[in-house]
Amino acid sequence: MTGKTFDGLIHWRDFKLKVFFEGIIIGLFSGLIIVAFRYGLEQAESLRELIYHTTSWSSYKIISLALGLVFIAFTLNLIVKKEPLVSGSGIPQVKGILTGHLKIKWLTVLILKFFGGILAIGAGLSLGREGPSVQIGATVGQGVSRLLGRLKIEEKFLITSGASAGLAAAFNAPLSGVIFAVEELNKNFSPAILMSTVAASLSADLVTKLFYGSSSAFNFPQLPILPVNYYIHLIGLGLIIGLFGGLFNRSLLKTMELKDKLGSLPNTVIIAIPLLIAGVLGYLLPEVLGGGNQLIDSLNQHYFSLSFLILLVLVKFFFTLISYGTGVPGGIFLPILVIGALTGNIYHDLIVNTFHISPLYSNNFIIFAMAAYFTAVVKAPITGSILITEMTGSFSHLWALITVSTVAYLASDLLKTKPIYEALYDRILAKKQPLPKNAETMILIETIVCLGSEISGKTIKTIVWPKHCLLVNIKRGDQEIIPQGDTRIYAGDHIFALVNKNYATEIEHSLCSLTMEIDHLP
Structure with missing residues (x-):
């Protein structure tokens, strides 16, 4: 592991501040792109309504419409064939990137998802803008990470921030973007994740409000309180x-x-x-x-x-x-x-x-x-x-x-x-070819020790840790601890492990089994 990685883990407070400001950058860029995406969808839907509200229909217009829809189908097939990871919602793909099982070309996915989403939804398919917005935001986060030369262990935070910003900008819902990132994408609470996603969601929502105002996504004024x-x-x-x-x-x-x-x-x-x-x-x-x-x-x-x-x-x-x-x-x-x-x-x-x-x-x-x-x-x-x-x-x-x-x-x-x-x-994983096990790309996994867990109160050297992982940092409140054999684990500790990404899912499950409350284990 490089000195830069150790430095980031040891100076955790500085790391949190850094991802906070990077979250703002990601939120601003994501907000601008999602605003453009929403505008494109609105124009496509307006064109669709104009076509279907035409009062006089002739055989020529019907044939022209059918040919136009077939051409859109042909174009969408080319898009999906060019980059299969732009298909569908995009949220499962973001989960795959965060776990290290999927690799994407972030700029290609961003461009194809942008125009493919406008074509598919604008043509009338019963699909929503939120999934594409989440994936577009995630690609922005990954793009910022790559352009700034960030480490792989930091990229997870930036991708999550972008996904959070994407949902916030799609629905004018910044708090939902943050909760979605914690509850659905990471299924884990982390101060660093919280700070970066809050920064990204709020800045993306600010951009959205500058263009679309502060009104809610749905118009339900003066709802009475249900007895x-x-x-x-x-x-x-x-x-x-x-x-x-x-x-x-x-x-x-x-x-x-x-x-x-x-x-x-x-x-x-x-x-x-x-x-x-x-x-x-x-x-x-x-x-x-x-x-x-x-x-x-x-x-x-x-x-x-x-x-x-x-x-x-x-x-x-x-x-x-x-x-x-x-x-x-x-x-x-x-x-x-x-x-x-x-x-x-x-x-x-x-x-x-x-x-x-x-x-x-x-x-x-x-x-x-x-x-x-x-x-x-x-x-x-x-x-x-x-x-x-x-x-x-x-x-x-x-x-x-x-x-x-x-x-x-x-x-x-x-x-x-x-x-x-x-x-x-x-x-997606079932269809994907497994990565070679000799690939040594490392990612950072975080887990929280629950009250009553198997390892709470034990020293590190007495715990049987999963293979292919290295315990690199323990965060206890504001205290940063470099793990040693005699270091004792307590409930509430945030444990950071560096793992080979090919084993990330298995190791994360094993760590969760160790840190969960014993009564809650399946």
């Missing part, structure tokens, strides 16, 4: 949403397996089929096209009959499956929020008719269902609750959001489905 005696209906909503979320996860994975079985069919044809379906839906049911921001806002502004809401949720559900199943750039973050919002509206109408509750709380059930559906699919209840709170601009409903999200999380576990991004990440 406590209505919470029984939240439990029912959470149970239904949790089961539907588990069904969505399984259906999405089955759709992707089906796509793999169609290997003999040209990929351009596979992409063209949902694009042509989008062309038909653009004329018959344009509400289900694209991510769905306008559809969620319209639920607050217009009344839809129960039968029309059921039609919308069914079509959006299946169209999202086949859209994502193509493998083109685009996320499922926003579409699952739309499916949740529609389900919440349907549930509210049913309980109004059945239990004769006040119709005043329709919007409450819409936003609660969004948080619940996100939680059921992604298995990130804190992110879901905070995200919907920020996106609706109302912090007075956090207790109800947490309640319904918790119930949805427990209900989705009944189906024993993996969190969707973990399942998609596993698919």
Whole structure:
């Protein structure tokens, strides 16, 4: 290990300050690029609406539209073929980079994800901007790391900062960006991660607000407080949403397996089929096209009959499956929020008719269902609750959001489905050729010693540590400790280990087993 690496670990306070300022730089650049990405999507969607709102349709216009959609399919196939890691959401790919299992050409991925996302979502596929925004932000973080010549052990912090900034800029939700980075990407709390992601998210959100103002992503003004005696209906909503979320996860994975079985069919044809379906839906049911921001806002502004809401949720559900199943750039973050919002509206109408509750709380059930559906699919209840709170601009409903999200999380576990991004990440790794075990690229892993863990109170020399890792630093409060054989480990210690990246996943699991509370081990 080089002297620069030791210096960074020993002077941990300086390291945290450095990644904080680097997070600001990453957030500013990510914010500018995501603003441009959002603007491009808006222009593409405006063009799409202009085309489909044309009153006079002729055979010539229909043929021209079909040829245009096929050309987009051809272009998207070229993009995915050029760089397979731009396909899909991008969030599983970011997880792979952080664990050291995936390598990307950051500039190539940034450019292709940018234009591929605009083409796919702008053409009408039921995909969201948030996944591409997270991956674009992560590539910015990696690009800054490479341009500044940072060490591999530092790059993880900068990539995470960029991903956090990407989500913050996509939804005007800086706190959600930070929570998402901790809960979903790293699944570990670290002061350095916290400082860098906060800096990146806030600076990205500042840039976004300069262009788009301070308004929330969704327009739900003056939401009344849900009475406590209505919470029984939240439990029912959470149970239904949790089961539907588990069904969505399984259906999405089955759709992707089906796509793999169609290997003999040209990929351009596979992409063209949902694009042509989008062309038909653009004329018959344009509400289900694209991510769905306008559809969620319209639920607050217009009344839809129960039968029309059921039609919308069914079509959006299946169209999202086949859209994502193509493998083109685009996320499922926003579409699952739309499916949740529609389900919440349907549930509210049913309980109004059945239990004769006040119709005043329709919007409450819409936003609660969004948080619940996100939680059921992604298995990130804190992110879901905070995200919907920020996106609706109302912090007075956090207790109800947490309640319904918790119930949805427990209900989705009944189906024993993996969190969707973990399942998609596993698919990527299953298809990937393993790296040679003689590759000696080293990365830094951090873990926290829990109260009651197996190693709490023991000295380092008495602990059986995993192979292929080197304990290099212990952080205890503000104290930095260079590990020695007689150094004793205590609950609350942050342990840093330098590991060969080819063994990173196995070592991280082993370290977590050592540091977790014994009663919580599986």
